[in-house]
Amino acid sequence: MPWLQFRVDTNRIHAEKIEEALLLAGAVSVSLQDNADQPILEPALGEAPLWDQTRVTGLFHAEINTAATEAKVAALLSAPLPNAHWEQLEDRDWERAWMSHYKPIRCGENLWICPSWCQPPHPEAINLLLDPGLAFGTGTHPTTFLCLQWLAEEPLQSRSVIDFGCGSGILGIGALLLGAERAMGADIDPQALIASRSNAARNGIDPERFPVYLPEQMPREPADILLANILAGPLMELSCKLIDLTRIGGRICLSGILASQAQQVKAAYRQHVAFDEDRERANWVRLSGTRVRQMRQAPLRGGRGDW
Numbered sequence: 001m002p003w004l005q006f007r008v009d010t011n012r013i014h015a016e017k018i019e020e021a022l023l024l025a026g027a028v029s030v031s032l033q034d035n036a037d038q039p040i041l042e043p044a045l046g047e048a049p050l051w052d053q054t055r056v057t058g059l060f061h062a063e064i065n066t067a068a069t070e071a072k073v074a075a076l077l078s079a080p081l082p083n084a085h086w087e088q089l090e091d092r093d094w095e096r097a098w099m100s101h102y103k104p105i106r107c108g109e110n111l112w113i114c115p116s117w118c119q120p121p122h123p124e125a126i127n128l129l130l131d132p133g134l135a136f137g138t139g140t141h142p143t144t145f146l147c148l149q150w151l152a153e154e155p156l157q158s159r160s161v162i163d164f165g166c167g168s169g170i171l172g173i174g175a176l177l178l179g180a181e182r183a184m185g186a187d188i189d190p191q192a193l194i195a196s197r198s199n200a201a202r203n204g205i206d207p208e209r210f211p212v213y214l215p216e217q218m219p220r221e222p223a224d225i226l227l228a229n230i231l232a233g234p235l236m237e238l239s240c241k242l243i244d245l246t247r248i249g250g251r252i253c254l255s256g257i258l259a260s261q262a263q264q265v266k267a268a269y270r271q272h273v274a275f276d277e278d279r280e281r282a283n284w285v286r287l288s289g290t291r292v293r294q295m296r297q298a299p300l301r302g303g304r305g306d307w
Contacts, residue, residue, distance in 0.1 A: 003028075004066065006058045006073070009083040015054040021076040022058035025069050029059045062088070105139045108152020111178065113139035113170065116202055126177050129202050130170060131195075137167035137229075143255040146279055146286035147171050147229050150253050156180040159224040162245055164215075165234075165256075169196030171227045172210055173203055184223070185212035222247040228254050232261040239268040246291045254287040262287060 006027070008018050019030045033055050060069065066086050074080050104114040104121050112127045114120045120127040130138060137144050151171065156179040163172035166185030173196075175183050185196050193212045200210045213219075226246040228235060235242070235254055246252045252273055257265050262278060262285045269275075275289035 003088075004060045004062050004064065005087045006060060006066075006070070007085055007087060008056045008058075008081055010054055010056060012052055012054055015056055017077060018056045018073075018081075021073045022056065024076055025058070025072045026064065027058035027060055031057045031059075033057070102138060102140070105145070107139060107145060107148035107174075111148065111152045111174065113148065113174075128170065128174050128177055130168060130199055131202065137170040139170060142281040142284040143229050143257075143286070144170060146281050146284065147227055147253055147255050148174055150279070150286060150288055151175055151178055151227075154178075154225065154251065156225070160184075161225045161227065162186070162223040164226060164228040164238075164242060164245070165230040166196050166212060167192050167229075169199045169210070169212070171229065172196070172212075173200055173205060175225065175227075176205055176209060177203060180225070181209075183210050184218065185210060186215045186218045187212070188215060190214070220245075223250065225251045226253070228252075229256050231256045232258065232265050235265050236268040243269060243272045243291060248291055248294060250291050252289055252291060255284070257285045257287065259283050259285050261285075 006022065008022075010018055015032055019032065022030050034053070070081070070084070070086075102115045104112050104118055104127075106112050110125050112120060112122060112125050114127050114129055116129045116131040120129075128139075139145055139148060148171070151174050156175055159175075159180045161172060161175040161180045161183040163169070163175070163183060163185045166172055166187045167189075169185055169192075172183040172185045185193070187193055187196070193214070196210070196212045197207065200207065222245050224247060226242060228238075228242055235257065242252070242254075252269075254265060254269075259280055265287060266275060269287075269289070272291055272293055273289040274292045275287060279286045279288075
């Protein structure tokens with residue numbers, strides 16, 4: 001189906017009003033994006049910040065009367081739209097277009113992440129077949145790649161693993177394929193749990209070897225290895241919980257951290273974790289280390305509640 005886009009260049013003050021006007025004028029969807037290379041990397045919990053210069057784009061069916069639609073938007077706003085224009089959107093299958101750009105990725109000496117619709121380039125290697133669905137985690141993002149690299153270098157035989165913030169299940173499944181005895185996933189998004197179960201089945205993983213839970217429902221059993229690829233804020237808030245989910249002498253791997261945030265995150269764990277050398281990729285940092293001592297407070301109390 002052909003589509004038209006109506007793009008309006010504006011600022012943070014007017015962006016939400018324009019979004020509402022586009023929807024009332026018949027837009028099928030509206031997107032807001034940075035219009036001046038001003039990334040918002042990690043908003044505070046509950047915040048939905050906008051950029052100083054924001055582009056608001058409404059998607060319309062191609063058969064609409066563009067002049068009448070533009071006039072309706074202007075009337076709803078009680079103002080003209082000088083920085084606005086229409087564009088024809090190429091008619092294409094967007095899901096397949098995305099799939100065509102997602103290629104197998106080598107994450108270790110013998111570990112490949114392969115889209116489920118692609119033939120593995122090296123069938124003799126350990127190939128994790130993945131269809132992320134609506135969940136985060138394809139191996140392409142530096143934070144996930146750094147964790148997979150770490151897993152490929154760790155001795156995993158007979159180890160137990162917790163993948164906290166499991167997303168697509170990529171880290172827990174990767175650990176199992178690399179030799180871990182069992183793994184457990186946890187995520188606040190029910191869609192992530194569905195994706196994790198589906199990807200585990202796609203890789204021939206018995207559901208009993210990789211159960212997944214909402215965080216408040218997961219068993220409180222410490223593992224030999226804990227992975228948490230989330231964001232710096234939650235990693236700091238949940239430090240007590242994540243430390244306590246790692247056995248004494250166990251290994252911990254934290255990701256989703258910008259280079260500028262690494263020391264803050266380390267400070268939340270340093271009394272209980274002996275850190276390895278940091279690893280960085282595209283301004284994202286992976287922290288890993290060994291839990292070295294017992295915590296003084298009661299188990300799993302810490303931070304500001306469940307993630």
